[in-house]
Amino acid sequence: MYIYDHFDRQIVSQRVAQFRDQTQRYLDGKISDEQFLPLRLQNGLYIQRLAPMMRIAVPYGTMSSIQLRKLAHISRKYDKGYAHISTRQNVQLNWPKLEEVPDILAELLEVEMHAVQTSGNCIRNTTADQFSGVAADEIEDARPYCEIIRQWSTFHPEFAFLPRKFKIAVCGSKSDRAAIMMHDIGLQISHDTSGKTAFNVFVGGGLGRTPVIGSLIYENLEPQHLLTYLEAILRVYNQLGRRDNKFKARIKILVRAMGAEAFKAEVEKEWAHIKDGDLTLSAEEIDRAKSFFQSPSYETLAQQDMQALALENADFARWLQHNTHEHKIPGYRIVTLALKTVGVAPGDITAEQFEAVADLSERYGFGEIRSTHHQNLVLPDVKQADLLALWKELDKLEVASPTVGTLNDIICCPGGDFCSLANAKSIPIAEAIQRRFDDIDYVYDLGEIELNISGCMNACGHHHIGNIGILGVDKKGQEFYQVSLGGSQGLEASLGAILGPSFAQNQVPDVIEKVLETYVSLRQPEERFLDTFRRVGINPFKESAYA
Amino acid sequence: MPNIIKDQQISDDSWQVWRDAATLPESGGYIVPLTLWLEHKDSLKALGDIAVFLASDESPKALANDITELNLIAVDFPKFADGRGFSYGRELREQLGYKGELRAIGDFMRDQLYFLSRCGFNSFALENSDLEESLASFKDFSESYQPSIDQRLPLFRRR
Ligand code: SF4
Numbered sequence: 001m002y003i004y005d006h007f008d009r010q011i012v013s014q015r016v017a018q019f020r021d022q023t024q025r026y027l028d029g030k031i032s033d034e035q036f037l038p039l040r041l042q043n044g045l046y047i048q049r050l051a052p053m054m055r056i057a058v059p060y061g062t063m064s065s066i067q068l069r070k071l072a073h074i075s076r077k078y079d080k081g082y083a084h085i086s087t088r089q090n091v092q093l094n095w096p097k098l099e100e101v102p103d104i105l106a107e108l109l110e111v112e113m114h115a116v117q118t119s120g121n122c123i124r125n126t127t128a129d130q131f132s133g134v135a136a137d138e139i140e141d142a143r144p145y146c147e148i149i150r151q152w153s154t155f156h157p158e159f160a161f162l163p164r165k166f167k168i169a170v171c172g173s174k175s176d177r178a179a180i181m182m183h184d185i186g187l188q189i190s191h192d193t194s195g196k197t198a199f200n201v202f203v204g205g206g207l208g209r210t211p212v213i214g215s216l217i218y219e220n221l222e223p224q225h226l227l228t229y230l231e232a233i234l235r236v237y238n239q240l241g242r243r244d245n246k247f248k249a250r251i252k253i254l255v256r257a258m259g260a261e262a263f264k265a266e267v268e269k270e271w272a273h274i275k276d277g278d279l280t281l282s283a284e285e286i287d288r289a290k291s292f293f294q295s296p297s298y299e300t301l302a303q304q305d306m307q308a309l310a311l312e313n314a315d316f317a318r319w320l321q322h323n324t325h326e327h328k329i330p331g332y333r334i335v336t337l338a339l340k341t342v343g344v345a346p347g348d349i350t351a352e353q354f355e356a357v358a359d360l361s362e363r364y365g366f367g368e369i370r371s372t373h374h375q376n377l378v379l380p381d382v383k384q385a386d387l388l389a390l391w392k393e394l395d396k397l398e399v400a401s402p403t404v405g406t407l408n409d410i411i412c413c414p415g416g417d418f419c420s421l422a423n424a425k426s427i428p429i430a431e432a433i434q435r436r437f438d439d440i441d442y443v444y445d446l447g448e449i450e451l452n453i454s455g456c457m458n459a460c461g462h463h464h465i466g467n468i469g470i471l472g473v474d475k476k477g478q479e480f481y482q483v484s485l486g487g488s489q490g491l492e493a494s495l496g497a498i499l500g501p502s503f504a505q506n507q508v509p510d511v512i513e514k515v516l517e518t519y520v521s522l523r524q525p526e527e528r529f530l531d532t533f534r535r536v537g538i539n540p541f542k543e544s545a546y547a
Numbered sequence: 548m549p550n551i552i553k554d555q556q557i558s559d560d561s562w563q564v565w566r567d568a569a570t571l572p573e574s575g576g577y578i579v580p581l582t583l584w585l586e587h588k589d590s591l592k593a594l595g596d597i598a599v600f601l602a603s604d605e606s607p608k609a610l611a612n613d614i615t616e617l618n619l620i621a622v623d624f625p626k627f628a629d630g631r632g633f634s635y636g637r638e639l640r641e642q643l644g645y646k647g648e649l650r651a652i653g654d655f656m657r658d659q660l661y662f663l664s665r666c667g668f669n670s671f672a673l674e675n676s677d678l679e680e681s682l683a684s685f686k687d688f689s690e691s692y693q694p695s696i697d698q699r700l701p702l703f704r705r706r
Contacts, residue, residue, distance in 0.1 A: 007690050007702060018687045022658060035656050038628060121628070151692045151702070157665035158637055161630025238634045239606065273642050278694045278701060285703040 001064055001368065002147050002292045004112045011155070012114050019043050020102035027099065042122055042160065044115030045101055053418065054093045054101060055118035056108060058371050060128035060146040060170075061089035065358035065367040070111040072354035078104050083354070085339060085347040087411055087460055088167070089127050089371045090118055094418055116154055121162045123153035123234070127169045129177040130372040133293055134334055134380045136326040140189045140197055142172035144289035145226065148281065152227050159234050163241035164249035166234070167206075179373065181205045181214045181493040182465060184251045185233060188491075190220070197223050203233060203263070204255030207459035211495045212252040215260035217267065224281045231279060232271035236263070296366040296381065301331025304384040316391050318440070319402040324387065333384050335364075337377040337399040338409065342434040345427045346412040347375030356397050364390050373462075374411055376404065407449045407516075408434050411462055415455030415472060416479070422455035424472025424479035429453055429508055436509040446516060449529045450488070465489040467530050468515065469496040470508065481508050485515065485541055486533040497538050499545055511545050518544045550678055552660075552671040553648070555685050557678045562598060562619065564652055564672075578621050578652070581605050588613075600652060603631045607639045614645050622668070624653035633666045640667035640696050657681040661688060665695040 004012070019039070026036045040046075044055040056071070063071075071091055075083045078100050084092040096104060108114055118125055126149045128142040129135065149168060153159070159166070171178040172189040180186025186202035198220035205214025221229055233251075240258075242248045255263045310317035325334040337357065339347050349357075361369050361379055364386050370378035377399070382390055394400035403409050410433065413419065415426025430453055437443055452466030456473075463469030469484040481503050484496030503511050516529075518541050523532045533541070551560040565577035571587055572579065575595025584591060584599045591597045598619035601607060610620065620639060622632040632651065639645040650670040651663055657676045661684055673681060694701045 005706065007706065011688060011690055011692070014688045021683075031656075031658075035627065035658070039658055121630075148703075154692055155662075155688065156693055157662035157691070157695065158633045159630070160662055161628055161633065161659075235634050235637075239631055243603075243629055243631075278699055278704070282704065288703070288706070 001062055002059070002143075002289075008112075008151075009109075012109050012112075012116070015043075015114065015116060015155075016102060016105045016109055019105060023098065023102055038120050038161070040098075040101075041120030042117055043101070043105065044118035045096075045098070046119060047420075052096055052098055052101070053414075054096045054104065054115060055086065056091045056093070056113060056115050057118045057125045058090050058113075059150050060126055060132065060143055061130050061371045061373075062132075062143065063369045063371065064111075065361045065369065067111045067113055068354045068358040068361070068369055070107065070113070072351040072358070074104055074107055075354070076351045082348055082350045084345065084414065085349060085371050085375045085377065087347075087373050087375060087413065087462055088125060089130070089373055090125060091371070092414075094414075119165075121164050121166075122160050123156060123162075123166045123168065126150055126153070127167070127178055127183075127373065129171050129173055130370040130378050131177060131325065131334055131380070132172060133295070134327055134329075134332075135173045135177075136328050137174040138172055138328060139174065139191055140172045141290075141293055142170040142178075142189060143293045144286065145172075145187070145189070145199075145223070146170050147289050147292065148226065148285070149230070152230070152279075156234075159238060162234070162238055163243045164246065164251075166237070166251065168230075176490045176493075177372075179462070179465065179489040179493070181491070182207055182211075182462070182489065183214065185230065186214050187226075192220065199223070199226060201229065201233075204252040204260070205493075206250050206252045207462055207464050208250065209247050209457045209459075210250075210252065211459070211464040212256065213493050213495065214252075215255060217260055217264040223286055224283075225275060226281060227279045228274045228277060229267075229271055231274060232267045235270050236266045240266070295329075296368075298329045298332065298381070299383070301329075301383065301385075303330040306384075309384065309387065312388055315395075315402070316388060318444070319391055319400055320387065322402045322406065323400065323404045324382075327381070329381075331384055333382050333387060335379045335382045335387070335390065335394075336372070336404045337379065337394060338401040338404055339376050339399060340401055340403060340409055340434070341398050342438070343431060345414070345417070346410050346430055349377070353397055353399065356393075357399070360390065360393055374404075374409060376409070402440070403443065405448055406443050407437055407446055407451055408443055409450075410434065411450070411452040411466065413454050413461035415453070415461075419455060419460075421458060422472060423457075423474040424455055424481065424505075426453045426455040426461060426470075426472060429470060429472075429481065429505065432505075432509050433512055436513065446520070447528055451512075452487075462489070463487070464495045465493060466496065467533070468512065473502050475502060479505055481505065483508075483511055483515070483545070485538060486530065488530050499538065500542055501546075514544045514547075515541050549672075551650075552673060552678055552681065554669055555664075555682060557682075560672070562650075564600065564621070578619065578650075581609060584613075585609065592616075598650075601632075601635055603629050607635045607643060607645075610639075610645075611643055614639075614643050617645075617647055619648040619650060619670075620645060621650040621652045621672075624651060624655040627654050627656045627659060633662065636663065636666035636668050657684050660684040661686075665691065665693075665697075667696045
């Protein structure tokens with residue numbers, strides 16, 4: 001993991017002092033509500049329906065056991081004893097008090113954490129594949145570059161008041177687990193034939209009101225040019241992005257209005273001024289960043305036969321199949337902890353669970369934990385020989401539901417229960433679906449399906465890229481739900497097509513059931529939901545849903 | 548005489564902002580709109596001291612040929628959340644080589660002073676704030692990751 005030096009510590013500690021002073025001036029009436037808004041947002045603080053909501057940054061989804069214990073402590077001391085993993089790999093508190101936020105920031109600093117730029121119209125926390133550094137299909141670890149981007153974007157003086165929020169994601173493996181096409185900038189690491197690192201730069205992707213898949217504007221960008229090229233993109237966006245209409249202010253609208261070619265030309269003009277300038281990355285800096293992400297001291301182990309392991313116990317076997325992934329080192333496995341207990345909001349985690357997971361990460365790994373945009377946690381380095389013992393522990397903690405990657409691994413935003421922007425509740429919908437499909441064999445038979453729920457157009461629950469997407473809409477003051485099908489993330493990203501008129505809350509589980517029955521009746525052997533949908537189109541689903 | 552902050556000190560200032568883009572002022576001492584300047588450069592220069600301000604949708608590129616003639620360029624912030632001026636500041640300093648006084652005018656706020664100065668602004672017509680107290684905001688941070696006018700090297704080249 002990245003470790004702060006005295007510069008990093010000083011910068012973050014001055015940030016805490018700055019926000020303490022700003023909060024005091026606000027409470028003294030010296031800063032208006034309007035002026036305080038961007039200041040608090042850039043420190044992760046929203047004022048929500050019921051209370052402030054605070055978003056703590058988890059850079060590229062990597063945390064240590066020490067940090068997890070601190071989060072447990074904070075959620076107990078300043079909140080109601082639980083927190084929430086967001087779809088951008090961050091950690092959210094639902095009930096902190098404004099006056100106490102500076103103290104929370106000071107506590108976070110003790111473990112090298114912060115809430116910098118987790119909200120507001122600035123460059124947000126950079127996200128990455130949750131399996132970075134351990135995935136068997138990895139081309140190159142994305143985390144050193146994420147850290148380089150984190151530092152460049154932290155308190156960037158020019159880009160703190162952009163037209164709108166700005167999200168960057170980096171993917172370093174063959175399968176894209178970071179949804180890079182759905183970000184303002186998506187960076188895909190590739191290696192050329194001689195093994196040299198390069199980036200493919202996608203720009204203008206995004207969800208929200210107008211979902212768009214990013215356009216590739218630069219192929220094979222050499223690493224030393226990474227920051228100057230990003231800076232050129234941001235400078236063009238900062239000057240030309242729309243500021244007259246908040247719904248048209250994202251970079252995707254600019255790229256679409258100009259056309260990707262013209263946008264690229266504008267970027268290159270800007271880039272010509274700064275390319276090879278002071279911001280050009282040195283080999284030393286790239287090596288310095290990489291030095292923090294060296295492989296831990298893995299033992300030399302024999303790869304175990306997973307089939308044989310699975311014979312131990314049928315429940316264990318199911319978990320093994322769904323909640324663990326191939327590791328790049330023989331004898332190890334990546335384990336996903338499902339934060340999807342029925343009756344609990346997807347992504348919620350208690351202080352006790354934080355602490356228990358921290359302990360497990362030390363006993364079964366190197367004290368490292370990842371958060372995922374599926375709102376789960378990951379223990380990245382588990383010995384295969386330890387899997388059965390770990391599973392028993394996770395089962396006790398209720399984070400071993402063997403449903404990762406299935407219909408019941410629902411992505412769900414906080415929705416109307418917590419969020420003041422919501423049109424409708426989302427958590428009860430997730431729960432109703434999980435309860436309807438509680439027959440695990442049926443869920444397995446359905447195979448790989450992503451079901452994503454957002455409580456409004458802002459799409460924090462990524463509904464457009466769910467194979468099944470559910471969106472809360474407001475219909476004459478009533479909560480209704482629009483269903484879309486066929487969305488997907490990854491390198492073959494696509495946006496869902498709307499099934500038809502929206503449904504009342506109590507109809508949603510029935511509609512989902514009909515959609516799934518249609519799939520089961522039409523699928524070819526081994527065909528995933530997404531592939532069936534792509535083959536047969538939306539009509540058969542429409543017919544059964546509205547029959 | 549109104550006070551402004553210049554080079555991190557409070558100083559007297561007699562410049563006035565002339566927002567009317569259709570009529571010429573009758574004397575010098577005004578900061579005039581870019582469009583007025585581009586159209587009536589010669590008549591304006593004849594008035595004496597004249598400065599130019601950029602509206603938030605006016606790129607400094609339009610001043611490329613006038614950089615050495617102007618001792619003061621201002622950038623107007625119609626709303627503090629409109630951050631285009633931050634890019635204009637850097638462009639004026641780093642690409643157009645502007646060396647004179649660069650002033651922020653309009654609706655910016657004290658808590659932006661640090662970032663503005665890192666983007667090349669050295670003078671601030673800050674309204675509705677206690678100037679003496681506001682000076683503290685220049686010291687919000689003592690180190691930054693990015694390069695700026697006063698520190699050409701990004702932090703990673705100095706670690
Ligand atoms: S999608 Fe809408 S309701 Fe859900 S968290 Fe985002 S803003 Fe709130």
